[in-house]
Amino acid sequence: MPEYIEKVKFDDEGYLENHEHWSEDLAKTMAEEEGIYDLTSRHLEVIYAIRGEFAEKGEAPTLRRLTKVHGFPTKELYQLFPGGPGKKAARIAGVKKPHGCI
Amino acid sequence: MNKKQIIILGGGTAGNIFSHKLVKSLNTDEWEITVIDRSPIHYYQPGFLFIPFGIYRPEDVVKNKSELLHPNVNQVFSEIDRIVPQENNVYLENGSALKYDYLIISTGVDIAPDEVEGMKGDLWGLQVFDFYSFDGAVSLQMAMKNFKGGNLVVHVTEMPIKCPVAPLEFAFLSDYYFKRNGYRPEVNIHYVTPLPEAFTKPEAAKVFGNFLLNKNIKIHTDFNIAAVDNENKNIISWDEREIPFDLLVTVPTNMGSEFIGRSGMGDELNLMPTNQATLKARNFDNIFVAGDATDIPTSKAGSVIHYQAEVIVQNLISKIKNNPLNAKFDGHTNCFIETGNEKAILIDFDYENDPTRGRFPIHGLGPMSLLKETRINHLGKMAFKWLYWNRIIKGKDIPFSS
Numbered sequence: 001m002p003e004y005i006e007k008v009k010f011d012d013e014g015y016l017e018n019h020e021h022w023s024e025d026l027a028k029t030m031a032e033e034e035g036i037y038d039l040t041s042r043h044l045e046v047i048y049a050i051r052g053e054f055a056e057k058g059e060a061p062t063l064r065r066l067t068k069v070h071g072f073p074t075k076e077l078y079q080l081f082p083g084g085p086g087k088k089a090a091r092i093a094g095v096k097k098p099h100g101c102i
Numbered sequence: 103m104n105k106k107q108i109i110i111l112g113g114g115t116a117g118n119i120f121s122h123k124l125v126k127s128l129n130t131d132e133w134e135i136t137v138i139d140r141s142p143i144h145y146y147q148p149g150f151l152f153i154p155f156g157i158y159r160p161e162d163v164v165k166n167k168s169e170l171l172h173p174n175v176n177q178v179f180s181e182i183d184r185i186v187p188q189e190n191n192v193y194l195e196n197g198s199a200l201k202y203d204y205l206i207i208s209t210g211v212d213i214a215p216d217e218v219e220g221m222k223g224d225l226w227g228l229q230v231f232d233f234y235s236f237d238g239a240v241s242l243q244m245a246m247k248n249f250k251g252g253n254l255v256v257h258v259t260e261m262p263i264k265c266p267v268a269p270l271e272f273a274f275l276s277d278y279y280f281k282r283n284g285y286r287p288e289v290n291i292h293y294v295t296p297l298p299e300a301f302t303k304p305e306a307a308k309v310f311g312n313f314l315l316n317k318n319i320k321i322h323t324d325f326n327i328a329a330v331d332n333e334n335k336n337i338i339s340w341d342e343r344e345i346p347f348d349l350l351v352t353v354p355t356n357m358g359s360e361f362i363g364r365s366g367m368g369d370e371l372n373l374m375p376t377n378q379a380t381l382k383a384r385n386f387d388n389i390f391v392a393g394d395a396t397d398i399p400t401s402k403a404g405s406v407i408h409y410q411a412e413v414i415v416q417n418l419i420s421k422i423k424n425n426p427l428n429a430k431f432d433g434h435t436n437c438f439i440e441t442g443n444e445k446a447i448l449i450d451f452d453y454e455n456d457p458t459r460g461r462f463p464i465h466g467l468g469p470m471s472l473l474k475e476t477r478i479n480h481l482g483k484m485a486f487k488w489l490y491w492n493r494i495i496k497g498k499d500i501p502f503s504s
Contacts, residue, residue, distance in 0.1 A: 064260065064371065074328070
């Protein structure tokens with residue numbers, strides 16, 4: 001494991017404990033763990049939108065917010081982050097897992 | 103002297119509780135209280151679940167709002183066009199404005215089937231139904247009666263929804279219903295959820311997951327619906343899974359009232375940003391928000407409003423006197439979950455504590471078992487309708503208040 005990853009801590013579910021320890025290099029490695037081998041600028045647009053909202057509100061945006069507020073079409077989010085864009089993108093963005101609703 | 107104005111938007115469970123509590127807590131020589139609602143009919147929404155199974159008749163869940171609201175409040179039945187908080191005005195559909203000193207928003211959430219492609223398509227009302235509206239529940243009753251075999255798909259579109267246990271109850275009651283009418287061997291029941299397991303709270307999810315398994319109901323998790331395919335009778339997820347249905351019972355997206363969106367005050371679901379402890383609107387100093395209309399992380403359920411109402415009344419009075427808002431809502435929720443066989447489970451939780459096993463005292467009925475299926479919990483659920491009409495919406499104490 002690269003050295004910059006050893007320094008940072010993850011919670012039980014693999015989410016970064018401190019979002020300030022995030023870097024694009026780390027995102028690349030985490031993306032590969034999620035089966036995304038080519039982290040494009042479009043991926044990064046989504047990731048920075050998530051990080052921006054997390055910094056502001058302390059919570060990752062829901063899929064609906066990514067679509068309605070940030071303007072990423074749901075279909076594309078599923079293409080960029082296959083399987084589960086909400087949780088996967090939040091993990092790669094280095095923020096806490098989005099809260100399940102009640 | 104002109105009286106000061108309190109306007110309550112929405113005459114549902116919350117609006118009724120406030121009409122009764124505020125008349126008692128405020129001097130009505132100084133204060134005038136007005137409830138605005140689009141409909142003169144009040145529905146007992148927890149009863150919708152039972153209508154498709156013929157357990158309740160439609161008339162069991164309907165009363166006139168004018169009989170329920172406190173007689174000393176003004177009642178206005180009209181669609182709301184928008185709130186202009188800078189003017190402290192509520193505008194009605196006909197353009198007239200009502201001025202408020204304080205506003206309580208309790209307009210709840212409603213289903214929005216148009217949010218999913220094809221949901222309100224050709225099969226809506228024929229093979230695709232909801233049971234979160236009165237009309238949906240009533241028309242579904244005939245469809246259930248005529249259903250003699252095939253795929254019954256019970257589906258949740260996206261969270262949050264009101265009464266998040268209701269779709270599980272629908273699946274459990276369907277199993278019981280078809281066992282009793284003899285068609286259960288011909289009916290495949292599927293439970294489809296966007297959540298990673300049967301429920302939001304881990305301990306309860308385990309219990310409900312086992313119930314689904316034991317009742318031979320197949321669960322499909324992490325299913326985020328992209329479309330209803332009316333031609334091939336499938337629901338399709340964004341990750342391209344398909345589940346065929348002969349009868350689709352869906353809980354569409356739940357959204358707050360459109361006028362909240364029109365007023366530019368809500369979030370992407372038209373829910374009001376609300377302080378989760380004081381229940382004051384986060385961006386407005388003379389507005390409180392109650393019940394389903396808030397964005398706070400608690401269940402959208404009548405029991406929640408019962409617990410919130412006291413907090414709001416106290417904080418409203420503090421606000422009027424320019425005192426700090428000391429009353430805090432702790433997220434307390436409890437609900438009965440019908441499991442079929444005339445049994446039910448009771449769960450109880452708040453912001454900090456997830457549902458656990460144990461006992462919950464209810465005066466007059468005795469201790470109820472938590473997270474355990476019992477007959478007495480079912481009786482509790484059935485007694486709830488009486489409590490609702492006679493105590494809860496009149497703002498009186500109920501034996502659950504602990």
